[in-house]
Amino acid sequence: MKDYAVVGxxxxxxxxxxxxxxRTTYAGxxxxxxxxxxxxxxxxxxxxxxxxxxxxxxxxxxxxxAVITGADLPVPYGILxxxxx
Amino acid sequence: xxxxxxxxTINGEAHRLVSAGHRTLLEVLRxxxxxxxxxxxCELGECGACTVLADGVPMLSCxxxxxxxxxxxxxxxxxxxxxxxxxxxxxxxxxLGAAQCGYCTPGMLMTAKALLDTEPDPSRExxxxxxxxxxxRCTGYLKILDAVDAAAARIR
Numbered sequence: 003m004k005d006y007a008v009v010g011x012x013x014x015x016x017x018x019x020x021x022x023x024x025r026t027t028y029a030g031x032x033x034x035x036x037x038x039x040x041x042x043x044x045x046x047x048x049x050x051x052x053x054x055x056x057x058x059x060x061x062x063x064x065x066x067x068a069v070i071t072g073a074d075l076p077v078p079y080g081i082l083x084x085x086x087x
Numbered sequence: 088x089x090x091x092x093x094x095x096t097i098n099g100e101a102h103r104l105v106s107a108g109h110r111t112l113l114e115v116l117r118x119x120x121x122x123x124x125x126x127x128x129c130e131l132g133e134c135g136a137c138t139v140l141a142d143g144v145p146m147l148s149c150x151x152x153x154x155x156x157x158x159x160x161x162x163x164x165x166x167x168x169x170x171x172x173x174x175x176x177x178x179x180x181x182x183l184g185a186a187q188c189g190y191c192t193p194g195m196l197m198t199a200k201a202l203l204d205t206e207p208d209p210s211r212e213x214x215x216x217x218x219x220x221x222x223x224r225c226t227g228y229l230k231i232l233d234a235v236d237a238a239a240a241r242i243r
Contacts, residue, residue, distance in 0.1 A: 014182060022178075023167075031117075033118075
């Protein structure tokens with residue numbers, strides 16, 4: 003087999019050293035001033051039509067800055083175009 | 088819960104911190120000491136991403152209260168490199184492509200270090216057994232097992 007300069011050779015990955023030393027920064031490793039923490043509340047139903055979500059009680063809790071539901075977004079759910087039809 | 092003074096030895100350095108008694112070792116390492124190399128995975132003791140060593144023994148830092156660590160010497164992935172050079176396990180993982188996204192890698196490395204410290208010439212089966220509590224969701228395990236094997240050979 004022809005001896006290629008690149009094909010068939012092992013090349014170290016550019017991010018490998020950072021990964022094995024714990025220096026790779028993932029989203030969860032970032033802390034910024036004034037950063038808020040968020041949580042997801044998933045549906046209690048596997049398949050259902052959302053008629054209304056009453057988030058008033060959650061919004062009123064001390065320390066809560068925002069409660070965001072599909073009603074606040076231009077596309078209420080899904081990230082794939084097919085789910086937006 | 089009340090706050091107290093917490094004394095920990097991490098990677099050979101003494102730390103004194105004010106911390107609430109309910110905080111886990113993982114939270115203290117990542118949020119108070121700033122060592123984010125130890126990863127927050129399932130918080131259920133299933134994935135092994137948070138594995139650190141306490142006196143050389145693998146420990147799930149997400150299930151361990153920092154206050155219970157006591158005098159044990161804690162080692163994290165940040166303490167694995169020897170001086171300026173990578174530990175043979177780190178070098179082997181990097182060279183052999185044993186990390187893809189890298190999220191499970193710190194836990195894998197710490198568990199593997201504990202294995203090689205007690206068993207310098209482990210069989211494939213012993214490596215699999217040792218790493219059974221560390222989940223990887225992207226590379227598959229073959230390259231990881233190969234890397235531990237290669238590192239063991241280099242250390243011997």
